[in-house]
Structure formats: C-alpha cells, structure tokens
Amino acid sequence: MTDRARVRVNGVERELAVAGDRTLLDILRNELRLTGTKYGCGEAQCGACTVLIDGKPIRSCVRSISTCDGRSITTVEGLAKGERLHPLQDAFIAEGAMQCGYCTAGMLMSAAGLLERNRDPDEDAIVKAMRGNICRCGTYPRIVRAIRRAAGGNPR
Amino acid sequence: MTTSRPHHDRPEPERYELFEGAHYRFTFPRRDFLRTAAGGLVVALTVGDGEVQGAPARDRRGGRRGGRSGEVPESLGAWIRVDEDSAVTVYTGKVEVGQGIRTSLAQTVAEELGVAVDRIRMVMGDTDLVPYDRGTFGSRSTPQMGRQLRIVAATASDVLAGLAADRWGVDRKAIRLENGAAWHPSKAESLSFGELTRGKSLTAIVDEKIAAVPASGWKVAGTSVPRVSARAVVTGRHRYVSDLQHEGQLHGKILRAPSFRAEILSVNLKPAQAIPGVTVIHDGNFVGVAAADPARAEQALAAIEARWKEIPQPGSAELFDYLVEHPIHRAGWRGRTERKEGSVRRGLRRAKHRLEQTYTVPYIAHAPLEPRAAVAQWVGDKVLVWSGTQRPFGVRAEVADAFRLPESRVRVMVPDTGSGYGGKHTGETAVEAARLAKAAGKPVKVVWTREEEFTWAYFRPAGVMKIKGGVDGKGRLVAWEHLNYGSGSSAIGVRCDVANHRVVSQPTETLARQGSYRCLAATANHFARESAMDELAEAVGIGPLEFRRRNLTDARMLAVLNAAAGQFGWEGRTAKRGHGSGLAVGYDKGGFVANCVEVAVDDHNRVIVTRIVTAFECGAIVNPDNLTNQVEGSVIMGLGGALFEEIRLANGRVENPSFSGYRVPRLTDIPPLETVRLDRKDLPSAGAGEAPIVVIAPALANAICAATGQRIRSMPLTRDGELM
DSSP states (O other), X not given: OOEEEEEEETTEEEEEEEOXXXXXXXXXXXXXXXXXXXXXXXXSSSOTTEEEETTEEEEGGGOBGGGGTTOEEEOGGGTSBTTBOOHHHHHHXXXXXXXXXXXXXXXXXXXXXXXXXXXXXXXXXXXXXXXXXXXXXXXXXXXXXXXXHHHHSSOO | OOOOOXXXXXXXXXXXXXXXXXXXXXXXXXXXXXXXXXXXXXXXXOOOTTOBTTBOGGGGGGGOSOOOTTOOOOBGGGTEEEOTTSOEEEEESOOOSSSSHHHHHHHHHHHHHTOOGGGEXXXXXXXXXXXXXXXXXXXXXXIIIIHHHHHHHHHHHHHHHHHHHHHHTSOGGGOEEETTEEEOTTOSSOEEHHHHHTXXXXXXXXXXXXXXXXXXGOSSTTSOOOOTXXXXXXXXXXXXXXXXXXXXXXXXXXXXXXXXXXXXXXXEOHHHXXXXXXXXXXXXXXXXXXXXXXXXXXXXXXXXXXXEEOOOOOOGGGHHHHHHHOBOSEETTEEOEEEEESXXXXXXXXXXXXXXXXXXXXXXXXXXXXXXXXXXXXXXXXXXXXXXXXXXXXXXXXXXXXXXXOGGGEEEEOOSOSOOTTOOOOOHHHHHHHHHHHHHXXXXXXXXXXXXXXXXXOBBOOEEEEEEEEEOTTSOEEEEEEEEESSOOTTOOOOBOOSSEEEEEEOBOOSSOBOOOTTTTHHXXXXXXXXXXXXXXXXXXXXXHHHHHHHBOOHHHHHHHHHHHHHHTGGGOOOOTTEEEEEEEEEETTEEEEEEEEEEEOTTOBEEEEEEEEEEEOSSOXXXXXXXXXXXXXXXXXXXXXXXXXXXXXXXXXXXXXTTTSOOOOGGXXXXXXXXXXXXXXXXXXXXXXXXXXXXXXXXXXXXXXXXXXXXXXXXXXXXXXXX
C-alpha cells in the first residue's frame, strides 16, 4: 500500500510513493539514501534523528511521511553549501565537539534550528534548546562552546 | 623512553561476556557448509591461514593478510607500508569507537617516522588486512598498541634511514627523517620515502629493543592534533555500520523472547511468510525475518505467532540478597580471589573507631547511541561482515564457529563506530545478520532497536560490597576488609599501608546477562571504598582530604588528589546553605583520578550538581585535548550511574528499556567542568578511556552527605534526581 507525498529535501523536490505511515527518518535514510540523520531510540527521546521542517527542529523518528507532504526539510547533508561548511560545522570541528560522532548530526540540526530563531543565544538558551539531544559520550561542554562560537563568533 | 611490555596480558576476570556460550545453535544441513561457488564437495577442515610451504607462518605475504588468531606478526610489512607518493599506511586491529585513537595512534607513528599526521592512513579493524588483536578494551590501545606502533615506526625509520644511507653511500648517523623524506647535510636534495622504497614492502623484523623518541622530545605526539575524521562526521558523510547500504540489501529483525531464559514451545511462521517480499527463517533457537524496508520487516516480525515457556525468576527487589546468597565457583576464567595480610579481626578489636557497612550497585546499561549493528554478505564461500564491534577478531571467531567455517572464510570490518564503552564485545548481531543473509541470498543489515539494546545486551554487573574498617585515634587505618559479591575485583586494592587487611572478590549467579563496562568493577569498588573512607574520617573527626593524606601511600593518587583539591579550593571552601562538597580519589589501569564536587539539594530533595573538578594523570599525554575530552566524557557518563541509572528487573523482564524510563545524563545535568591534566613525561603513557569514571559516584555521595547529613550507600543515589 503506497501513498504519494511530495517533499523538498535540502532544496531538491522529491516525489515519493511509499506507505504514508512510514516515518520521515525511515524515508530519509532508506528511500532517499540520506544516512546522515540517525536512529537512536525511535521515541523522540534522544534527538539523533533531528531535522528541520520549514526551519524548525523536529524528531523525524516519530513523524510520519504523510504529514510532511508539501513541506521543506533540511538534513545535516543540507547544511554545507558545496564544500563551504556551515558555521556550526566549522565550530564543531574547531572545538573538537565530538567523540564517536553519532549524536553530531542531531546536535547540529537542533543547534541550526536554535540559531534560526535566536542569532545570539546565551548559555541558558543553548541548554534549553539542546536538552532533548543526548550525547552518551559526554561531549556536552564542547558542544555548547561550539554553538556559542558559531553564534557569537567567539566562545564565551 | 622505556619500552617495557606490560606484565599482565589476560583479560580481567569480570569480562563475563567473553565466556558465554554461543547464542545461536544452527541446525542447517552439513551439506550447506561444504557447497562452494565452484561446486563439488570440499573438505571443511582448513590449513592454517599462515602456513605456506617452507616459510615461517608470519612472513606469508608480509604477514599482513589477516592474522591467525593469537599471532602478533614480527614482520614490519604487516604493520606499515610506504606508498610511492610517500604516504604511509598503518595496519592495526584496534578500532575507533569515539576514544580518539585513530588520531592518537597516527600521532605516535608520525612522531617516530618524521611524517605529517595527515599523510598517515590508518587501516583499522579489518580482519583480512590487519594483524591479530585481542580487542579494543581494557585501556590497552595507548600502552600496548601505542607502544607496538612506536617500535614499528621506529623500526621503519631505521630501515628508511638505512636505505638512504645505502643510496647515498653515507654514514646513516647523520641522516634525519622529516616531512616524508630522508635528509643528509651533504646533500642538497632529499630522498622521499616513496623514492626510497619504490613501492616495495619494508623488509625487517620489528625490533622490540629499538630506541624511540622520549616523551620529553615529542613534537607531534604530545600535541592536540584535531580528530582526523571530524569533517566526515559533521557533514554526515561518515558511514557507521547502521548506515551501510549494499546493493540488494535487506533489513533484518529477530524474534525476541518475552523474558530472560524463556524457551520457544511453538512457532507459526505462516502469517509472516504470506507477506510478499519477506524472508522468514526458523533455525534452532533463531527466528528472524528480512525484507527490503524496515517497516515491512517489522510487520513480518509482528505477524509471527510464537508460544513461549517462561520461567519465574527474581527481580530487582531481591537482587542484592540473591547475589550474596548465590556464590558460584567460577565466573569468567577465575573463581573467588582473596588477598590478605595480618588479622582483620585483631586490627578491628584494637581500632578506636570502626565501620561496618554494605554498599550496592545495580545493573546498568551501556546505552551506546548507535545501537549494535551488523551487515553480512555471503560472497562465494566467504562471509563478509561489517560490525560495530570492539573485537573484530573475536567476532570473526564467533561467526566462524556459528557457521562451522574456518576463520579464513570470514572477514570482519569495523568502520568507526558509534561508541561501545565495553558493551560491544560480542558478535551476536553479526551472527544474526549472517544467518539471515544466508537464508535470503542477499546482504542483510541488522540494527537493534533501543528496546533490544536495553534488554538483550549485557549489563554492567550488579554488586554488593561489604566493608569493614578500623582506624586509630590519629585517623590511620589499622584494619580494612572489602568483600565484593558479583561485580568483580578491578581496583579492589586499598592502596594504603594497612597491616591488617583482606580483600575478596566472590563471583555469584546473576539475574541478567552481564559483562564488561567502562572500568569494570572499579566503579563499584571505589564507590564502596571512597564512601567508607569518608564515613571513617567523620567518625574520627578528621576532614576527608586530611584523612586521605594520612593514609594513602600511592604518590600518584596523592598528586591528583592534591591537584583537584587545589583547583577546587577545597581547603578554603565555605559551607553554603543547602550545599555540600565531596571528594574522592582512585585508580584504574595506570590512570589516576580525583574528583572534588559540589551539590545543592533543594527543598524538594532534588540534587543539582553545581561544580565538578577532575584531576587526572596517566603518564605521558599523547593528545592533551583528546585526553580532556575523554576525561570529561567519562565523568559525565559516571554521573549517570551515580545519580540516575538503573536497569529495573521483574520476572525476567526489563521494566525500563527506553530513554524515557532509563535516565542518562543530559546537557541540563552538567555543571561547568574544570579538568586538570597532570602530564608525566617521565612515565609510560597509559590509557584513559576508563579510569576517569571511577570516583565521581563516591564524590557525589560524599557531597550529598555533607549537604544533608544523609549517607546513601546504594547507587543510583537518587530516583530521577530526587533523594529517596
């Protein structure tokens, strides 16, 4: 049983013919072959699956593809412009804000969503926005520094 | 720089997962094993991989082609290769799981070889290409593999210098290697590594005794080289095992029992088989499905009708009594261990103050953010396995055993993996994927769900620690007894001068699958010991810092303790209302750590950690920034076990198999971290993947006691952040 959906992913129009109750995470990874967005829990608790829909961070593991019809989605693969990295990506590299790296895509997308609505978040605002993203390796302090660096240009 | 070999080589006894039997016993016909792409019957026995007529086993093809289990090649070519463009390839059986060794091992080679880190390609964890390695665990990568690659690179340097000396007809003493080339004062032009080797293998035996650059002379090692894989990670380009997609690949799912030790009574596969495009298989105790997309595979799995025989069994409420009441003769490769000196009984009799307390730790989960995953593909008579594992050669053996193949017909490859923490040592996922792939005739990927991770992976053992201590009027220990039931013997030694002491590690039955976890039993043993130390200090009326200074004899422990206390301002600290400070000091596998922490407890009994200071020392530091990353990561992970984490069991079921029921540390739980590194360039580099986790729990317990007067002797210290 398939349904039709049309989504814009990283600026590219995609026509999908898939069961409408499959999750956006599943479609991104397994139909569109965009594996940057990760599975961590399947219940919107860990943030590894975070993408932007119309600029707002959502957990794609609990979002059915049918509700994404007509929407614009940004994944981690859509952050860079060609080989020019997004300031957040540069900042994560500069601050060494990763260990195993598995949470990084979700962190970047949650942070990108934050910076869309708040160009200069203080540490409180960062913590609030990022609380839904788990880093099991415990790289949190660097992640916060990286976000501050990308926002203000200087780590505070 | 000394290159002395570590004296112990056996894994710690509490690596229980390494001694489990096979998870699956397949029953497919013998004929299937013997069929090959070429047709006809072949003998299933194998000639050893390394055996070649007339040549010693290790030298075959430079010894690089996948180690025979247990053999560590002496041939240089097995470890390192120089390309015609002077780039260097290094082969190691260690794997990258976030601890940063892809970078730090490359630094070690770069230091000896005179080549930039970004000209080094690390080939890691591919059993067809790298020398045999027991596994990436036990904090051994830096002291053992780092040492091995140091002497490999130093040997290679020597060979390259010799080649240049021969080519130029000069004395090799004046030759130096820099930037991938050999240089001599009398020569205007250098000779690149590529020109020197002209694509031929470096021929030499690795020289165990070769002189390496001392840490005091390091120019590349000892610096904070950025992670080599960072760009691939931030762009989403890096492919973890769970991301791999081969042509025609299917998604696999396994039917799980409703509870531990349940047995299948009957299975009806027909409703699942009726779904188009699904492979369904039942073989022995294995029931699984594979389909082109995960949703269809889930649908097929749900359609299977199975009846199970379940076994009543104790749960968390009975856990600690159960452990103490069910000692066993042997767990892992060792039984009960005891070390004693003097008479604890006499010492206690003479003590001015005595303590007798019991401390407990429950089962906790590793909860790696990437669940365990494997992809398997049968190609001719060989099976290729991509596995997010810390033990590629161990997984190779497990897959070979499960399918009754020689190890040479199994290849295991490990892309940089989404963490392990000691939880990804066994190969069950690889075996599952391989079995489904065999049935489907296509590659199959199996990725465990988060619920499966919380239920069917092995846990950090639970444990009961019984402490007896006695001190004299000056606060010096005169008696010490530490009994550990169930969790293990790591770091059970007290590192003080106590004439009467006894430490015992007693293996026990277990209610759940258990095994390695970051630092093994050292957390449990430090929780008990460092809590008890504070309790004794209080009994004598001496401060916790002074008490430890009076008793510790280990200079390296004292150094980190004083460094942490200094950074914290321990001695000048003031008591704020509703706040308390605590400290603890410990050791594990050549690393030494101390924590000073401050907590606040509010009117609702909620514990908020307001400050964490960590001091850490592990010999000569290879990558300072990466070390801080590891230390802080360990402390944050340890915070979880200290405050929140607990696997709750009832009747063979895990009651909280999800992040919503099993709380792990989040950004909101972390105060500012202050980390002090002590760099001992005069000491060999030890590992740092585990030791930093060992004392955050007792430091917090001690701080909570200071804030509230309440002494908590069980982990986790709170229930969802609230004191109970």
